[in-house]
Amino acid sequence: MRVRAIYFVALGLIGLLSSSVEQAAAADDISRRNNLHVQRPNAPRHPDDSFSRMFPGLPSYAPQNDEAREQAKKLGVKEGILDAKDVLTDPVQSITNPNVFSPNNADNPNMTAGVTFFGQFLDHDLTLALKAPILEQTDPRRTTNFRTAEFDLDSVYGNGPDRSPELYDTSNRDIKFKVEKIPGSEGASRKGVERYDLPRDPNNNAIIGDGRNDENVVISQFHLAMLKFHNAVTDRVRKDPAFANRSAREVFNEAQRQVRWHYQWIIVNEFLPMTIGQGLVNDLLRNGPRFYDVADRSQDGVFRNAIREPLMPVEFAVAAYRFGHSQVRPSYRVNFGPAAGSEFFAFVFDSSADPNAPDPNDMRGGKRAARRFVDWQTFFDFKDGNVRSNKEIDTKLSTPLMLLPGAPGISIPGMPNDGIQSLASRNLMRHVNFGIPSGQAIARVMNVRVLTAAQLAELAPFGMEKSTPLWYYILKEAEVFESGRRLGPVGGRIVGEVFIGLLQADKDSYLSANRNWKPTLPSAKRGDFEITDLLKFAGVVPPLN
Numbered sequence: 001m002r003v004r005a006i007y008f009v010a011l012g013l014i015g016l017l018s019s020s021v022e023q024a025a026a027a028d029d030i031s032r033r034n035n036l037h038v039q040r041p042n043a044p045r046h047p048d049d050s051f052s053r054m055f056p057g058l059p060s061y062a063p064q065n066d067e068a069r070e071q072a073k074k075l076g077v078k079e080g081i082l083d084a085k086d087v088l089t090d091p092v093q094s095i096t097n098p099n100v101f102s103p104n105n106a107d108n109p110n111m112t113a114g115v116t117f118f119g120q121f122l123d124h125d126l127t128l129a130l131k132a133p134i135l136e137q138t139d140p141r142r143t144t145n146f147r148t149a150e151f152d153l154d155s156v157y158g159n160g161p162d163r164s165p166e167l168y169d170t171s172n173r174d175i176k177f178k179v180e181k182i183p184g185s186e187g188a189s190r191k192g193v194e195r196y197d198l199p200r201d202p203n204n205n206a207i208i209g210d211g212r213n214d215e216n217v218v219i220s221q222f223h224l225a226m227l228k229f230h231n232a233v234t235d236r237v238r239k240d241p242a243f244a245n246r247s248a249r250e251v252f253n254e255a256q257r258q259v260r261w262h263y264q265w266i267i268v269n270e271f272l273p274m275t276i277g278q279g280l281v282n283d284l285l286r287n288g289p290r291f292y293d294v295a296d297r298s299q300d301g302v303f304r305n306a307i308r309e310p311l312m313p314v315e316f317a318v319a320a321y322r323f324g325h326s327q328v329r330p331s332y333r334v335n336f337g338p339a340a341g342s343e344f345f346a347f348v349f350d351s352s353a354d355p356n357a358p359d360p361n362d363m364r365g366g367k368r369a370a371r372r373f374v375d376w377q378t379f380f381d382f383k384d385g386n387v388r389s390n391k392e393i394d395t396k397l398s399t400p401l402m403l404l405p406g407a408p409g410i411s412i413p414g415m416p417n418d419g420i421q422s423l424a425s426r427n428l429m430r431h432v433n434f435g436i437p438s439g440q441a442i443a444r445v446m447n448v449r450v451l452t453a454a455q456l457a458e459l460a461p462f463g464m465e466k467s468t469p470l471w472y473y474i475l476k477e478a479e480v481f482e483s484g485r486r487l488g489p490v491g492g493r494i495v496g497e498v499f500i501g502l503l504q505a506d507k508d509s510y511l512s513a514n515r516n517w518k519p520t521l522p523s524a525k526r527g528d529f530e531i532t533d534l535l536k537f538a539g540v541v542p543p544l545n
Contacts, residue, residue: 051127051140054291054313054494055442060435061467064137069432071462072469076424078402081458082472083424084330086399091331091345095388102330104396107389110485111274113332114379116390117218118271118531119324121226124155124212126502127317134420138433140314149310150506151264151499156226157256158209161249166207174234175252177227178207184370188344190336193542195373198224204366214365216348217334221374221540229538230259233521258521261510262529264503265519268511270530272499276492281500285511289497291446294505310505313498314434315442319470320494322427323487326475327390330398334363335375336386336544344371349400376541380532384544392484395458395475397424431469439473439490440466448489451477 062068076082084105086094094101126149148154158164161175169178178199185195198206198220206214213223234255237243243251272281294310334344350362359369377386391398401423420426430436443450451468456476459465468476470490477488487495503511510517519529521537535541 050311051317052311052313053140054293054315054497055437055445058437058441058445060432061438061441061464061469062432064432064435069429071464072428072432073420073422073425075459075462075464075469075472076402076422076426076428078399078422080402080424082395082397083402084396084398086330088330088347088399091347094331094347095329095333095345102398105330105398106392106394106484108327108392108485109389111327111390112380113329113388113390114218114222114376114531115271115274116324116327116329117216117222117379119275119321120219121155121213121222122151122267122271123321124210125151125153127312128210128212134426134429134433136433137435138430140434149312149502151260151267151503151509152506153226153256153260153263155210155213156208156223156230161252164209167209170248174238174248176231176234179224179227179231182368182370182373185373188335188338188371189373189542190338190375190544191542192338196224196228196540197368197373198227200368204368206366216363216365217367217372218332218363218374218379220365225376225535225538225540226259226263228540229534230255232537232539233258236521257508260508261517262519262521262534264510265529266531266534267499268503269528272496274486276487276496280492280496284496284500288504289501291493292497292501294501310502313494314436315470316494316498318427318430318434319436320474320487320491321498322471323393323474323478323491323495325401325423325427326393326395326397328398328401329388329391330400332363333375333378333388335371335373336377337371347400348398349404351400351403375544376532376535377544380535382532382541386544392479393475393482393487394479394484395472427471428469431471436470438467439470439477440468442470442494443473443477443490446490446493448493449477449481451480455480 062071074080079085084102086105087101088094090101098105098107156177158167161168161170167177169176179196180199182195182197186192189195198208198214200206205211206220208214208223212219214220234251237251237255237258243254246254268281268285292313328348331345331347334346337343346361346363348363350360353360353362353364355364359367359372376382377384378388381387402421404421404423420429440450451473453460453465456465456468456473459468459472464472474487474491474494477490478484478486481488486492500511503509506512518527521529521533523529523533532541
């Protein structure tokens with residue numbers, strides 16, 4: 001059973017990461033207005049699967065009323081203080097001449113462009129809320145999470161081969177994912193290499209476990225990489241003498257375990273260290289979370305979620321994990337084309353593009369065309385000199401995110417149609433709706449450095465310099481304390497505690513089942529496994545030269 005899904009770019013990634021952008025606990029009603037399909041469970045795994053609070057004793061940063069919501073909206077408007085004011089006349093110059101075209105939008109030399117989209121992919125693995133209105137007060141415990149709060153890739157595997165058979169190819173001996181060739185891609189690809197896409201129906205709807213992973217061409221191609229990664233691992237397992245005579249289901253189960261564990265290894269050993277710092281990762285692995293109560297006990301000590309899977313705190317889903325929105329570039333080199341000089345450059349979104357065009361000049365998803373594939377050498381570092389950085393974690397968002405395509409009453413896939421087109425405004429308005437505490441209040445509870453009113457002086461006209469929306473505060477502390485390279489003390493701890501807490505609570509994760517496990521698949525470094533290793537093993541990185 002599928003429903004129409006709505007979402008935009010995140011981050012994710014950064015879902016985009018940080019993402020992601022317009023989903024998680026802050027998603028609109030995705031049961032309407034989008035041609036992107038998402039595998040929708042008939043019900044969550046448990047009746048009480050919802051969102052929660054990490055700091056239930058703290059008040060909202062502002063009153064939960066229309067006046068506060070309007071102030072939050074104004075803070076995030078286009079041409080406002082969060083807008084990087086990029087020059088959007090040339091997607092190539094936006095990358096090659098940033099001092100002129102993006103003078104307020106600095107690159108982050110510590111993270112590559114693909115990290116944003118990987119973060120978005122992680123977000124979609126953890127949260128899916130079908131309704132959270134933008135103009136209403138929202139109760140986290142009354143907002144259902146239709147994703148498992150685990151890094152188990154249910155966004156990829158759906159409900160498994162029996163309950164999601166449309167995702168799988170069982171025509172041969174083993175259970176693999178369906179993928180499809182892109183017609184004409186040989187003429188758009190270096191060395192005439194044939195490229196692949198997600199399986200689609202006649203209307204170009206992606207047939208995948210979570211349709212949000214077709215929201216832009218990069219996240220779409222990363223989902224494809226995960227499908228092909230599973231298929232490649234399946235082939236490897238079948239070649240193992242121990243599995244030579246095993247059933248297709250036994251091979252599938254072993255391949256799925258290996259895929260999940262290598263994916264979780266990347267989260268713990270690559271993504272988290274660059275995002276929150278190795279020191280904090282080490283502390284969390286040794287001592288566990290201090291503030292994220294996986295069992296969801298209230299202040300009176302009563303278990304609200306005992307024996308069930310963890311709940312997702314809104315401080316994470318609505319605020320902290322939206323840090324990746326500030327890392328989205330205005331434009332990207334999507335691929336290198338068939339020859340030098342024929343590269344496909346595109347803005348992440350172009351509000352002037354025809355949404356019905358079969359091959360628009362931006363990166364929106366839900367399309368299949370010969371050139372709509374990704375060369376990963378731009379997005380991750382394969383040591384060939386082609387990689388590009390993402391943007392700093394700071395209080396500037398790339399201008400395309402400040403005016404999303406769409407308008408009141410006009411439905412464009414993945415875009416809002418309620419008249420609030422700024423992603424920043426939407427993020428901040430959610431803080432009022434969910435009653436998210438201020439960044440200062442959380443910093444004091446954590447006993448970490450607190451940003452001063454002087455450091456937040458730009459918020460004085462909005463009356464927010466002493467009680468700041470958590471998302472903005474997290475971006476600002478990263479900018480002030482970490483030079484925009486990674487998250488600061490509040491953002492880093494919220495993200496780290498949720499990630500490590502979820503993995504430690506999952507009895508099937510490698511951290512719980514076999515803490516001393518090391519990756520077993522081929523890699524550049526023995527005993528390690530990085531995103532570049534995953535992409536290579538999946539067979540989605542054909543050589544450029």
